[in-house]
Amino acid sequence: xxxxxxxxxxxxxxxxxxxxxxxxxxxxxxxxxxxxxxxxxxxxxxxxxxxxxxxxxxxxxxxxxxxxxxxxxxxxxxxxxxxxxxxxxxxxxxxxxxxxxxxxxxxxxxxxxxxxxxxxxxxxxxxxxxxxxxxxxxxxxxxxxxxxxxxxxxxxxxxxxxxxxxxxxxxxxxxxxxxxxxxxxxxxxxxxxxxxxxxxxxxxxxxxxxxxxxxxxxxxxxxxxxxxxxxxxxxxxxxxxxxxxxxxxxxxxxxxxxxxxxxxxxxxxx
Numbered sequence: 001x002x003x004x005x006x007x008x009x010x011x012x013x014x015x016x017x018x019x020x021x022x023x024x025x026x027x028x029x030x031x032x033x034x035x036x037x038x039x040x041x042x043x044x045x046x047x048x049x050x051x052x053x054x055x056x057x058x059x060x061x062x063x064x065x066x067x068x069x070x071x072x073x074x075x076x077x078x079x080x081x082x083x084x085x086x087x088x089x090x091x092x093x094x095x096x097x098x099x100x101x102x103x104x105x106x107x108x109x110x111x112x113x114x115x116x117x118x119x120x121x122x123x124x125x126x127x128x129x130x131x132x133x134x135x136x137x138x139x140x141x142x143x144x145x146x147x148x149x150x151x152x153x154x155x156x157x158x159x160x161x162x163x164x165x166x167x168x169x170x171x172x173x174x175x176x177x178x179x180x181x182x183x184x185x186x187x188x189x190x191x192x193x194x195x196x197x198x199x200x201x202x203x204x205x206x207x208x209x210x211x212x213x214x215x216x217x218x219x220x221x222x223x224x225x226x227x228x229x230x231x232x233x234x235x236x237x238x239x240x241x242x243x244x245x246x247x248x249x250x251x252x253x254x255x256x257x258x259x260x261x262x263x264x265x266x267x268x269x270x
Contacts, residue, residue, distance in 0.1 A: 021245075022042075023042070024238045024241060024242055025238075025242055026042060026043060026044060027234060027235060027238040028051055028052065028055075028235055028238040028239035028241075028242050029044050029047050029048055029049065029051060029235075030044040030048065030051075030235055031044065031045075031046060031048060031235075032233075032235065035234050035235060048235075051235050051236065051239045052239045052242075052243060054236065054239075055226075055233075055235075055236035055237075055239040055240050055243075056239070056240065056243065058226070058236065059222060059225070059226055059229075060214075060215075060222075061219070061222060061240070061243075063215065063217075064217050064218055064219045064221070064222035065219060067133060067216060067217060067218050067219075068200075068201060068218040068219045068220075070133060070137075071133055071136045071137055071200055071218060072197055072200040072201055074137045074140070075136065075137050075140035075196060075200045076140075076193050076196045076197050076200065078137065078138075078140035078141035078142075079140050079141075079143070079144055079147055079192060079193075079196045080189055080192060080193060080196075081141070082140075082141050082142055082143040083143045083144060083147040083148045083151055083192060084151060084177075084182065084185070084189070085177075086105075086143050086148050087147075087148050087149075087150075087151035087152040087154075087155055088151075088155060088177050088181060090102050090105075090148070090152045091152045091155035091156045092155065092160075092163065092173075102152075105145045105148060105149075106145055106149060108145045109145045109146060113205075117209065120135070120139075121209060121210070124210065129210075130210055130212070131210070131211055131212045131213050131216060132210075132216065133211075133216065135206070135210040136200070136203070136206050136207065136210065136218075140196070144196075147192045147195070147196070150188060150191065150192065151185065151188055151189075151192065154185060154188040155181060155185070158181065158184060162176075162180050163176050163180065163181075166179065166180050190255055194251060194252065194255045197248070197251060198248050198251070198252070201219070201220075201247065201248050202220060202248065203218070203220060204220040204221065204224065207220060207221040208221060208224075219244050220244075223237075223240055223241065223244060226240055
């Protein structure tokens, strides 16, 4: 009986979370006349799948998608490379001030982005990077304190005997990292990649601050402009919103077991 109640509560909560997504999809498929009916209709009388293509072609969303993919892929690659190197250094190398430097890295997580936003804008403006994708990509190549912490925690769970055995066989420090450590870091690296990908894909404030030309817009900024121009065209807005939501939902769905594994292998107990 207790298990049945638990499953019933889980099903009920699942329906609560699914309902807004279901409503968005059905709204995207409705005709304009059905949007404002009362009582509202959950299912459209005529399924207008052409709403998606029509809404997508109103503005250059193909260009926005290209910009978003460039930012997401390069930023994710940058985080994986930089955070892996820094985490490896903190986990395996002994040097003076190592723990103090690591505390400084962790302390940066307490500084909200709003505090550094204006200095970053002034710096990027001095470099001539405003209205380019560089401000959205380059900072990722200098690591993230949170991801460095996660990867360091995982590396510290690996026995040092693996490093010593490889060193005896003639492997250098980078060889140990690439041949021994990185292959064992699969779940943790996937965790970092998924989190970074979703952060870049959904980022709105960064593109809003650094991008001025429509040709450089990302999907979130393009969607915001689209809403401002077609605020009453609700089926088109919902169609674009659903299309933009597909990639992060698909990535999270297929990578969820690796995400759980990555969290478990970091050695962090919640």
